[in-house]
Amino acid sequence: MNIGFIGLGVMGRPMARHLIDAGHTLYVNRVKAASQALVEAGAIACDTPAEVARRSEIVITIVPDTPDVEAVLFGPEGVSEGLQQGALVIDMSSISPVATKAFAERIRAGGGGYVDAPVSGGEVGAKAGTLTIMAGGSEADFARARPLFEIMGKTITHVGEVGDGQTTKVANQIIVGLNIQAVAEALVFAKASGADPAKVREALMGGFADSTILKVHGERMINRTFDPGFRLRLHQKDLDLAVNAARNLNLGLPNTSTVAQLMNAAVGHGEGERDHSALIEVVERLSRP
Structure with missing residues (x-):
């Protein structure tokens, strides 16, 4: 064609x-x-x-x-x-x-x-x-x-019908964003506690906490390889769609709103062109004295 x-x-x-x-x-x-x-x-x-x-x-x-x-x-x-x-x-x-x-x-x-x-x-x-x-x-x-x-x-x-594909994608981005945040917090916690984050990730894979995010983005977080597969600023945009839609629908999406704010902070810090797994650096900054 x-x-x-x-x-x-x-x-x-x-x-x-x-x-x-x-x-x-x-x-x-x-x-x-x-x-x-x-x-x-x-x-x-x-x-x-x-x-x-x-x-x-x-x-x-x-x-x-x-x-x-x-x-x-x-x-x-x-x-x-x-x-x-x-x-x-x-x-x-x-x-x-x-x-x-x-x-x-x-x-x-x-x-x-x-x-x-x-x-x-x-x-x-x-x-x-x-x-x-x-x-x-x-x-x-x-x-x-x-x-x-x-x-x-x-x-x-x-x-x-038309529009349902976009609704599904917003739902996808909610799940992915919250999972990235969860993996980031877990790895920051592991490192601060004195454990090797790479070994912690390895131990979690195959268990109930396993996920594609833990496999792919967990490795990116540990190796600090943030060349974009999906740019953080684009994920920020998608979560903005979710937050705005939730407001119009009178829905409470508290964790989505939190991750959206953390992505705002990452973009404001100049990280919008990096991979969305770079969100871990926001978590790390929040924990540093």
């Missing part, structure tokens, strides 16, 4: 490459040095999102935040200006569920389809093609999108 792909960042680049390798023709926008290899592999660079849309049956977006999606879709020379009748927009960003529903209504009013399909699995999952994809949209639109999802991901779930 002719596929538009907008958002060639840490996640988008390997996802786009999988689609190229599967034989699809990709039209891309805003090619930078880091994504030049995609053009060399066969992707076709376009000057604007509208041009991408004019040449594509399906347009995939994966950009950082809600305003970025809105700008790509509806800004000057945006996707909506070039979208073919019957074309499908798949937004794989992690953004507001409320805004997602509004975006879908505007795309549908113009004759297109819409699926929200945020992902989990980080850069590692994007490179391996093993992402978890949580999708919202009509049965027909999901069926069109699924063959592409199967190229980029491993666990693919049609959660429900």
